[in-house]
Amino acid sequence: MVPWLDPNNDLEPFPSPETSLDEPNGLLAAGGSLNPERLLSAYRQGIFPWFEDDQPILWWSPNPRMVIKPSDTHVSRSLRKIINQGAFDCTFDTAFNDVIHACSSSRELQAGTWITPSMVQAYQTLFELGSGHSVEVWLEGELVGGLYGVSIGRVFFGESMFSLCSNASKIGFVFLSEQLNDWGYQLIDCQVQSQHLKSLGASTISRRDFSMMLGQLCPQSVNEQAWRQ
Numbered sequence: 588m589v590p591w592l593d594p595n596n597d598l599e600p601f602p603s604p605e606t607s608l609d610e611p612n613g614l615l616a617a618g619g620s621l622n623p624e625r626l627l628s629a630y631r632q633g634i635f636p637w638f639e640d641d642q643p644i645l646w647w648s649p650n651p652r653m654v655i656k657p658s659d660t661h662v663s664r665s666l667r668k669i670i671n672q673g674a675f676d677c678t679f680d681t682a683f684n685d686v687i688h689a690c691s692s693s694r695e696l697q698a699g700t701w702i703t704p705s706m707v708q709a710y711q712t713l714f715e716l717g718s719g720h721s722v723e724v725w726l727e728g729e730l731v732g733g734l735y736g737v738s739i740g741r742v743f744f745g746e747s748m749f750s751l752c753s754n755a756s757k758i759g760f761v762f763l764s765e766q767l768n769d770w771g772y773q774l775i776d777c778q779v780q781s782q783h784l785k786s787l788g789a790s791t792i793s794r795r796d797f798s799m800m801l802g803q804l805c806p807q808s809v810n811e812q813a814w815r816q
Contacts, residue, residue, distance in 0.1 A: 592617070629646060732749060
């Protein structure tokens, strides 16, 4: 059993992430809401929502945590060659709704989606408030890849990505990393381990180390206006 959060009280504190279950790895709490105050409080503590349509809102803080410093992103020689050919164009925050719906659709094709309609609405609200962001990858004017996430301080919390052609999501991630590095960001949260992200240079750290980094980096501000220039 995990603690149940009051859906009518977004100021109710989360349990300590260190109390998360070992199995399933990182399950911390259930209930609450997806209002901006609750979501942003969660991210600042290294907690994120992840659930399906037939479940209550579930909150997670897995151990270990997959992260990457923007400056450490690995770009293979073959990927750099594709990028340098200039066939793909990348943008920020120009098609957030299209990106999140594409991410949701790509999950449905695999094995169900955790990007439920309530999640889509919640992150659209964060986008409207300036905390949610997207990366778009275009080929001949068509959206072929991208990702979205949440920005707080000097941390970007990645949520999901999609790709409709080979390397599109990797190109979007490289574009994101290079821009974040230029803007002074220090960390990208990749949440859980995947070979795809590992190939780009991501690695795991302990939940405790991740929480310490958030405590240092989330209060620090960067120029959020850079996203939409």
